[in-house]
Amino acid sequence: MEKILLVDDENDILEFVSYNLSKEGFQVITCNNGKEAIQLAQKENPDLIILDVMMPEMDGIETCHELRSIDKLKDTLIIFLSARGEDYSQVAGFDAGADDYIPKPIKPRLLVSRVKAILRRKGGKVEAEETHSGIRIDREKYLIFKDNKEFSLPKKEFELLALLFSKPGKVFTREIILDNVWGGDVVVGDRTIDVHIRKLREKLGDQYIKTIKGVGYKFEV
Amino acid sequence: MEKILLVDDENDILEFVSYNLSKEGFQVITCNNGKEAIQLAQKENPDLIILDVMMPEMDGIETCHELRSIDKLKDTLIIFLSARGEDYSQVAGFDAGADDYIPKPIKPRLLVSRVKAILRRKGGKVEAEETHSGIRIDREKYLIFKDNKEFSLPKKEFELLALLFSKPGKVFTREIILDNVWGGDVVVGDRTIDVHIRKLREKLGDQYIKTIKGVGYKFEV
DNA sequence: ATTACAATTTAATATTAAGTTAACATCCCA
DNA sequence: TGGGATGTTAACTTAATATTAAATTGTAAT
Structure with a gap:
């Protein structure tokens, strides 16, 4: 504990x-x-x-x-x-x-x-920076590795991907995403998340992030 | 209590x-x-x-x-x-x-x-995700597992199934279903529930959801 | 301070899946 | 056996998300 x-x-x-x-x-x-x-x-x-x-x-x-x-x-x-x-x-x-x-x-x-x-x-116990579906995230270096090729992402995109990636398969609601990526009292419009999701899909490919309509987004395993 | x-x-x-x-x-x-x-x-x-x-x-x-x-x-x-x-x-x-x-x-x-x-x-208690009649519901991933094969459902269908599934064998009246899945103040037509039930039966097979005429529907164990 | 460039947000519109309705068919039990 | 209840289907409507470009904000370099 x-x-x-x-x-x-x-x-x-x-x-x-x-x-x-x-x-x-x-x-x-x-x-x-x-x-x-x-x-x-x-x-x-x-x-x-x-x-x-x-x-x-x-x-x-x-x-x-x-x-x-x-x-x-x-x-x-x-x-x-x-x-x-x-x-x-x-x-x-x-x-x-x-x-x-x-x-x-x-x-x-x-x-x-x-x-x-x-x-x-x-804590060193978990988060040995795992790879899911060919993607790995290195928080220290702030880099994404896809098929052993590295590339960087802007902060918001990085944080958003990192959040979804932290529990592959789990659906994150927009509310949770806003809380975690944007933080407590920040108010941004409804479409802002979509735009960032779009950028990620553009850079990674469509297959990684899945939309659950009316619920949220998830990192597809 | x-x-x-x-x-x-x-x-x-x-x-x-x-x-x-x-x-x-x-x-x-x-x-x-x-x-x-x-x-x-x-x-x-x-x-x-x-x-x-x-x-x-x-x-x-x-x-x-x-x-x-x-x-x-x-x-x-x-x-x-x-x-x-x-x-x-x-x-x-x-x-x-x-x-x-x-x-x-x-x-x-x-x-x-x-x-x-x-x-x-x-209270410190946690509920486990149970399997009934070969079906399991994963809320976090928003997926249904049938015979170890996973598939997704649209929100209303998912929530409807999840409701029936929450107490297998119990009959849920249309009124209760509306309250729970649609929410108290929403008014939808008479056949809307039927249509969703139909879609579920189409996807799962007929044997899982049973009609109790004049009463409601239940998840068959 | 000015410029230039990148990141982020907004706004407007398009697209699509999901949800609803309507019309009709069928079932079942008094 | 007739009528209320449910089933079925396809067309319709809506809500949610996708997309795009433009506006704004932030940042680094000069």
Whole structure:
């Protein structure tokens, strides 16, 4: 069972996030500020730390820097929580050494899927970057391999393909796709997904992505 | 038997939702506004509270906040009902501490499955995909397996089969079928169900779906 | 800052699968 | 055996997605 350290000054959020993660079987420990976080992290050795960007005194970015400077926490995963529309924090967060970023308002599904995805990635246990139907995705290098030929994709296309690819055969609804690829509060038109699907089909061939009318899309195995 | 507190100012909805949940074996108690809800919740200790977002005086969001501030209700599950297209309420609802969200117009099938899903998560139980008469339904992949051969079905046919399949041998009346597959407020002609049944029989073979004249249809075991 | 180019989104229209209806046929049980 | 209930079929309608181009936004280089 993975241990997650959750840091936020607002107890509502602490509780909400904590609830949603416990529900999925994670062990969650919490605290209210950066200082405690650093102590707790050293003591508890969590697999993942979720940091709110906006906190009084020591903010998330600073806390992240501090954490990263501690040797035993060099490889611990760090995710930021950031307020609506703060694009800045995303950038600064990654600079500070964050591994991912979750926008507020927090949607439980997005939260859980990001947390799982990131633990899966680095947890080394799964995601040995498998090949399905002759296609392989390399997240590190941000490349697609098809029949041993590599090529790159724009971010949205890459993320969309990666999502469908993460569970070949599973149907992803538009809602889920939007949550995962575009993120929490982003609102884009209905046809945007279609266009990206089209581009992927153009580049990969039609046989890989299947439409389930009225339901969603899936990566065909 | 799980207890559900249902809060809505419109009696039509109260009745409709209540009917659909009772039918599934839940104990449903109802009231018309936030104030009563808070009192009832404290007295009855429900497992789940379903709140309409739009209510006079105290709306769902506010009620939710109030409920969350009561200690013994901290862990009670809360689901919002929200009017068509109000994406805002989804966001605001989660901020307020909701666990899920059901869009109006309410489709009984969606309603029941969300309610079950969320109660299941809390209870920690998981359902397995069973095989009956050589047929298995995979919701995730949106596929039917017959004698280990897979094939897909259009949405309505899939949902119709899935409904009958959910309780093999049980007779489903046309009314129930309409409620579940089409949703409460949709009105379709008399022969529409027959046509879908026919298509299913065409694809699966006649032996699986049996007509009980004057009553309804069932999946034959 | 300006340009140039790539990525993304929107908007408008076309296309197609899915769903519905209508008209008629057939069944079955009082 | 006659009438309500269901079956069947093809035509019709609609909803969902595909497609395209144009508009917008983002990014990197000069």
